[in-house]
Amino acid sequence: MPELYNISVIREVLKRHGFNFSKALGQNFITNPSVCSRMGELSGIDKNSGVIEIGPGIGVLSEELAKRAGKLVCIEIDKKLLPVLDETLAGYDNIKIINGDILRLDLKRLIQEEFSGKKVFVCANLPYYITSPVIMKLLEEKPGIKSITVMVQKEAARRICAEPGTREAGAISLAVRYYTKPRILFNVSRGSFLPPPSVDSSVIRLELLPAPSVTPQNEKLFFKTVKAGFSMRRKTLQNCLLAGFGLSKAETAGIISACGLGANVRAEELSLRNFCDIADKINNSKELLIQ
Numbered sequence: 001m002p003e004l005y006n007i008s009v010i011r012e013v014l015k016r017h018g019f020n021f022s023k024a025l026g027q028n029f030i031t032n033p034s035v036c037s038r039m040g041e042l043s044g045i046d047k048n049s050g051v052i053e054i055g056p057g058i059g060v061l062s063e064e065l066a067k068r069a070g071k072l073v074c075i076e077i078d079k080k081l082l083p084v085l086d087e088t089l090a091g092y093d094n095i096k097i098i099n100g101d102i103l104r105l106d107l108k109r110l111i112q113e114e115f116s117g118k119k120v121f122v123c124a125n126l127p128y129y130i131t132s133p134v135i136m137k138l139l140e141e142k143p144g145i146k147s148i149t150v151m152v153q154k155e156a157a158r159r160i161c162a163e164p165g166t167r168e169a170g171a172i173s174l175a176v177r178y179y180t181k182p183r184i185l186f187n188v189s190r191g192s193f194l195p196p197p198s199v200d201s202s203v204i205r206l207e208l209l210p211a212p213s214v215t216p217q218n219e220k221l222f223f224k225t226v227k228a229g230f231s232m233r234r235k236t237l238q239n240c241l242l243a244g245f246g247l248s249k250a251e252t253a254g255i256i257s258a259c260g261l262g263a264n265v266r267a268e269e270l271s272l273r274n275f276c277d278i279a280d281k282i283n284n285s286k287e288l289l290i291q
């Protein structure tokens, strides 16, 4: 098996297959061997695990995951990488490569068909242009994943793992805390990739909770409230809710005060519990129906 993190090996294999890196597809391949082994180790996967890897690239992380997992399914959008992966991962009989877009994939079905009876994990060096939509898909579709260990841009990692009620928190931090226990595992410098990206990265782990951390009356409305709350960063919660729900000023003021919050409170000061209370109050307020 070639050393897939060795830059000369990568260049030689890719040249032979006439492959050129696509910036648009977020193609930055890992060249630092310790990154893959640490990701594999900290992801918690073992021979009873089914693993989904998003974007295998040349297969450097895939190889590490295949050694540890019962079965690995890789989703790669770029057709040009398929013959490369056929060659680089030829020695493994527990890998299936699917050519497709992760954002269009029926995850529940894939898990049922490929991983019956196995604990399912996601481990990937994510294409950065779709970090948030991928994470939201993995959480919202509730496909039955145990944990998500992914490399993302360092800034994104801080936002995703931010504690609600802190300045860095945004709608994604709230969604992540609703479904998971998040943790930043380690940082990776930009020099650990070919080609090097313009920013450093972090590996994060999101451990799915057995049940959401709060139980809103109406989950869809809860997420609509979170989204509305963070829709205008510099505005107060009251103004954001006014715009997001078409409520009257008196109604929003009443809801905010009934939740024990100050009139000028902002979304980044709120906990999950606060958002849950506000969403429940909106839910109970007369004719408002979620569209």
Ligand code: SAM
Pocket (backbone or CB within 6 Å): 025, 026, 027, 028, 029, 030, 054, 055, 056, 057, 058, 059, 060, 061, 062, 075, 076, 077, 078, 081, 100, 101, 102, 103, 124, 125, 126, 127, 128, 130
């Ligand atoms: N795992 C490899 C590594 O770490 O060296 C490659 C990671 S690279 C950051 C991202 C990979 O995701 C690329 O192989 C790219 O082609 C693939 N990709 C980009 N968009 C995708 C999508 N929507 N669905 C599936 N794969 C995608």
